[in-house]
Amino acid sequence: MKVEAGIPTNNLKAIPEVIQKLERAGYDGVSTPEIKNDPFLPIAVAAVHSERIGLATSAAIAFPRSPMITAMMAWDLQRASNGRFMLGLATQVKGHNQRRFSTPWVAPAQPRMRDYVGAVRAIWAAWQDGAPLQYTGKFYTHTLMTPEFNPGPVPGGAPKITITAVGPYMARLAGEVADGVRMHGFCTAKYIQDVILPELRIGAERAGRDPSTLEVSGGGFVVTGATAAEVEQAREAARTRVSFYGSTRTYHGVFEAHGWTEIGPRLHEMSLKGQWDKMPAVVPDDVLDAFVIAGTYDEIAARIRERFSGICTRVGLSLPLRTPEDEERATALIRDLHADPVAAD
Numbered sequence: 001m002k003v004e005a006g007i008p009t010n011n012l013k014a015i016p017e018v019i020q021k022l023e024r025a026g027y028d029g030v031s032t033p034e035i036k037n038d039p040f041l042p043i044a045v046a047a048v049h050s051e052r053i054g055l056a057t058s059a060a061i062a063f064p065r066s067p068m069i070t071a072m073m074a075w076d077l078q079r080a081s082n083g084r085f086m087l088g089l090a091t092q093v094k095g096h097n098q099r100r101f102s103t104p105w106v107a108p109a110q111p112r113m114r115d116y117v118g119a120v121r122a123i124w125a126a127w128q129d130g131a132p133l134q135y136t137g138k139f140y141t142h143t144l145m146t147p148e149f150n151p152g153p154v155p156g157g158a159p160k161i162t163i164t165a166v167g168p169y170m171a172r173l174a175g176e177v178a179d180g181v182r183m184h185g186f187c188t189a190k191y192i193q194d195v196i197l198p199e200l201r202i203g204a205e206r207a208g209r210d211p212s213t214l215e216v217s218g219g220g221f222v223v224t225g226a227t228a229a230e231v232e233q234a235r236e237a238a239r240t241r242v243s244f245y246g247s248t249r250t251y252h253g254v255f256e257a258h259g260w261t262e263i264g265p266r267l268h269e270m271s272l273k274g275q276w277d278k279m280p281a282v283v284p285d286d287v288l289d290a291f292v293i294a295g296t297y298d299e300i301a302a303r304i305r306e307r308f309s310g311i312c313t314r315v316g317l318s319l320p321l322r323t324p325e326d327e328e329r330a331t332a333l334i335r336d337l338h339a340d341p342v343a344a345d
Helices: 012-025 040-047 067-080 094-100 109-128 168-177 189-206 228-246 249-257 263-272 276-282 285-291 300-308 324-338
Strands: 002-006 029-033 054-061 085-090 160-165 180-183 215-217 221-225 292-296 314-316
Touching (some): 002 324, 012 040, 012 324, 029 040, 040 054, 040 067, 109 160, 109 168, 160 215, 168 180, 180 189, 189 215, 189 249, 215 314, 221 300, 228 263, 228 292, 263 276, 285 292
Parallel strands (some): 002 029, 029 054, 054 085, 085 160, 160 180, 180 215
16 A cells, blocks of 8 residues: 655745655655645645655645636646646535635535536646636536636646545545545544445446546554554544544544444534533543554554555555654555555455
8 A cells, every 4th residue: 555644734944854754765645634724835845845756635625716726726736746746625514614714605515526626627628638618517617718828738647636535425426536535534444444435436337437446545543653652642642633523513424334323412512512622531442443543663554454454545654754763664664564465445
């Protein structure tokens, strides 16, 4: 399986050194989320300070941006990276779209995302192949592209697109119109295998595509460290993240797939009361262990393979790279994970 890491999103000056260390260590890619910072700017810096490593937005929020704006940014990054960029799109939930981004919300999100991906691909086709831009969808219309505004083709062709999914319908859409699915961190191996992969397969077969060609980026939280004490500390921090994401009603299907039907509503109620500091205690150890892969540096590769082999084609594993010894350890761990020959089914 492929291995990727994160890069700083709040300190662009740190990226050149970080991306070069990651490239030396043998990482296959890096990805950037959209949480506190823009996800595209760090990729731009990484693109011009690296040669081989893949670059992706793990979850650029689609709807606050016009498809034309997103298409332009992705095109520039594809050119700057010589074809190494992958556009990862996400819908975000209703509250964030309306109240954080001031973006109108139309439910369900799946038809709008289908339209969004179609619009982006139509714009790229106009630039890459000279196709007339005549895209008219339910939500987006793009019918003007004069030579003055056409940036022209990029080496290697248009970027690939992945869609972030938690629910089954978005996974099915990813199989139908995207190049892969990127799992939200709030996912378990059981949920991916029992819910996401079957829907991904349905979408791909509906579109006449081979499901085995699609990227499946693993969810869950991977925590590691040099000692058992460091791992336990990181594991407890992950409990807070599970409780935070678990308070979102849109994500409760993951709990329900395991039969944990009471946890989600309880966390949601506590979040409405602002009881954030008390919420981690609602997540018992067995639930936490389903979301978290934990182990020391000597253990973590085997535990990732045990959890995700045959399920995911790509996993995230961020490791310290402060010293030459750190880099050597990272290289060995990545080589170990590369040795897993089983692709996602």
